[in-house]
Amino acid sequence: MLQKAQQAIATHDLCANDAAVLLMVSGGSDSTALAYLGVALREAGAVGPVAMLHVNHQLRGDEADGDEAFVQKLAGALDIPLFICSIDIAAEAERTRENVEAVARRERYLAANEALRSMCQHEGCPLSEARIFTAHTADDRIENFYMRSIVGTGPGGFRSMKYRNGPVVRPLLDATRDELRAYLDGRAEAGEPVVRDEAGALWREDATNAHTDRFRAYVRHKVVPPAKEWNPAMPEVLVRSMNLIADEDDMLDAMAETLAEESSAWVAEDDTFGTDRSEGFRLLPAFGKAARPLQRRAVLRLLSAMLGPDARIDTASVEKVLDGFEEGAPKSGYVANIQYDLAVSANKQGVLVEPMAYFRARRKKHDRQA
Numbered sequence: 001m002l003q004k005a006q007q008a009i010a011t012h013d014l015c016a017n018d019a020a021v022l023l024m025v026s027g028g029s030d031s032t033a034l035a036y037l038g039v040a041l042r043e044a045g046a047v048g049p050v051a052m053l054h055v056n057h058q059l060r061g062d063e064a065d066g067d068e069a070f071v072q073k074l075a076g077a078l079d080i081p082l083f084i085c086s087i088d089i090a091a092e093a094e095r096t097r098e099n100v101e102a103v104a105r106r107e108r109y110l111a112a113n114e115a116l117r118s119m120c121q122h123e124g125c126p127l128s129e130a131r132i133f134t135a136h137t138a139d140d141r142i143e144n145f146y147m148r149s150i151v152g153t154g155p156g157g158f159r160s161m162k163y164r165n166g167p168v169v170r171p172l173l174d175a176t177r178d179e180l181r182a183y184l185d186g187r188a189e190a191g192e193p194v195v196r197d198e199a200g201a202l203w204r205e206d207a208t209n210a211h212t213d214r215f216r217a218y219v220r221h222k223v224v225p226p227a228k229e230w231n232p233a234m235p236e237v238l239v240r241s242m243n244l245i246a247d248e249d250d251m252l253d254a255m256a257e258t259l260a261e262e263s264s265a266w267v268a269e270d271d272t273f274g275t276d277r278s279e280g281f282r283l284l285p286a287f288g289k290a291a292r293p294l295q296r297r298a299v300l301r302l303l304s305a306m307l308g309p310d311a312r313i314d315t316a317s318v319e320k321v322l323d324g325f326e327e328g329a330p331k332s333g334y335v336a337n338i339q340y341d342l343a344v345s346a347n348k349q350g351v352l353v354e355p356m357a358y359f360r361a362r363r364k365k366h367d368r369q370a
Contacts, residue, residue, distance in 0.1 A: 001033065001183040002040045005171045009046060012163040014171055018048040020125035022083075022116045023133050024108070025052045025074070027067040027204035030135035032074065032195075033180040034172060036187065038133060039078050041171075047131075049123045051081040053115045055108045057089040059100070060206070066197065067204045074195045083115040106310075109168070116167065136161060136170040138239050139177040139220075145242060146219045146227075154296075154315075156253070159246035176235055256297030263287035264302060267354060277306045280342075280354030287350065288325035295322050303339075306353070313339065320344055324351035 009015060023038045025031040041047045054071040056064050068084060075082035093103040112132045120127045144160040163170055172180065184202045188194045194202055228234050263286045268276040281302050287295065299321050303313050317338035324334045324346035334346040343359035345352050 001037060001175060001179065002044065004175055004179075005037050005041060006044065006046050008163065008171045008174050009041075009169075012169075014164055014169040015047060015131040016129050017046055018125075018129075020116070020120050020123050020130040021047045021050050021133050022112060022119055022130070023050060023052045023080075024112055024135070025054055025071050026135075026206075027054070027070045027074075028135075028206060029181050029184060029203040030137055030172065030177060032203040033183050034133060034135040035074055035078060035080070036184075037172070039080065048125060049119070051083065051115070051119045053083045053085070053112055055111050056084065056086040057104050057107075058086060059089055059104075063206075067206075070195070070197045070204050077193060077195045081119070083111075083118070085111040085115075087111070113167070130167060132168045134168060134170050135172055135180075137172050137175055137177050137180065138235050139224075141173060141242060142224060142235060142238055143216055143219050145238065146223050147215060150219070150223075155245070156249040156297075158242065159249050160242050162246070174239065252294065252297060253301075256294050256301060259287065259290050259294050260298040260301050263290070264298070267352075278355070279358065280306060280352065282349065282353075283321070283324070283351040285330055285348070285350055288328040288330065292322065303353070307339070311339075317342075321351060321353060 015021065021038060021042075023031075023034055025035050035052060038047070038050045038052075042050045052071070052075050054068055056068045058064060060067075068086075072082060072084070087107050089100060089104045089107065092107065093100045096103065109132075116130050116132055117127060119125075120130050141160040145158060148157045148160070161170060161173060163173055181203075184194070188202060196202060197204055231237065263284045264281050265284065266277055266279070266281050268279040283299070287298070290298070296318055299318050300313060303317065303321075304311065307313065320336040320338050321344050323336065324331055324344055326334075330346040330348060330350055332347050334344070334351075336344040337356065338344055338353075341356045343352075343354055343356045345354075345359060
């Protein structure tokens with residue numbers, strides 16, 4: 001397992017060998033294995049100083065407190081600094097009227113970034129090189145693949161998970177959950193130091209993972225097993241296929257980025273004070289000559305930059321922006337509404353995407369002048 005993690009780090013250039021690393025540890029089998037492997041990676045010189053973060057979501061009562069106690073015991077045995085964050089996720093979800101899992105994910109990564117900054121200040125390590133290690137496995141990636149197959153996704157969505165997303169990296173993405181559990185069992189059988197919970201288990205089991213009324217658990221228990229039964233090599237085969245998709249996705253993303261840079265302009269672009277992207281962007285006439293698949297990716301990139309990384313951008317919005325072009329040229333007089341409060345309009349200068357309030361103000365000014 002150590003070699004597999006090292007290979008993933010090297011192959012995908014996940015982090016420098018002196019980078020500070022924060023391990024996100026819930027107490028489950030995957031993240032418990034990550035804790036042991038994090039120490040091994042540090043000792044092997046593959047990473048720099050290591051610390052752990054545990055987030056108690058307060059969703060499972062005594063079970064959640066038991067997870068926290070187990071992780072504290074694990075950190076003590078491995079002599080790893082531990083950050084603990086306790087958040088009432090249910091209350092936050094009720095306050096914001098968001099999905100509990102989405103709130104938990106957001107709060108978890110907010111806590112991780114805060115802990116990473118603190119760790120870097122204490123260790124004297126550059127934050128730009130520091131990394132957050134998560135214990136996502138090939139199984140998580142496969143589950144995502146099937147979940148997206150069921151609800152729909154764009155072509156790039158079938159890569160499922162990236163090995164690196166900003167400071168967050170997934171060094172165990174080539175390992176299966178069974179392999180990680182075998183690694184933990186192997187440590188115990190070999191007499192290596194291990195930590196057990198009050199029941200003698202090598203990791204904590206979250207009972208809600210078996211509730212098939214939850215989408216991921218349904219896919220995990222009802223969809224993936226029959227696929228493995230049909231082809232026992234499915235995990236390896238599907239991971240290989242997803243990596244091929246990822247290579248092509250990266251290539252197309254780079255081409256789309258070039259298209260966006262060369263054939264669009266931000267409305268409030270200013271070399272002195274930077275760009276206020278919330279004011280919108282214009283697709284220049286040359287943009288209309290590009291292939292539709294690249295146009296889609298470029299518009300999605302621009303809308304994400306305008307609305308923020310957490311914004312949900314629907315496919316219909318992207319298509320309405322592109323409908324501002326006809327036969328490769330801007331369609332003068334075209335007007336559409338997207339994302340509830342954005343306006344799309346076209347003239348010979350290109351296709352403009354801007355807040356609806358700006359569009360209405362310009363129209364009123366034009367009408368008064370007319």
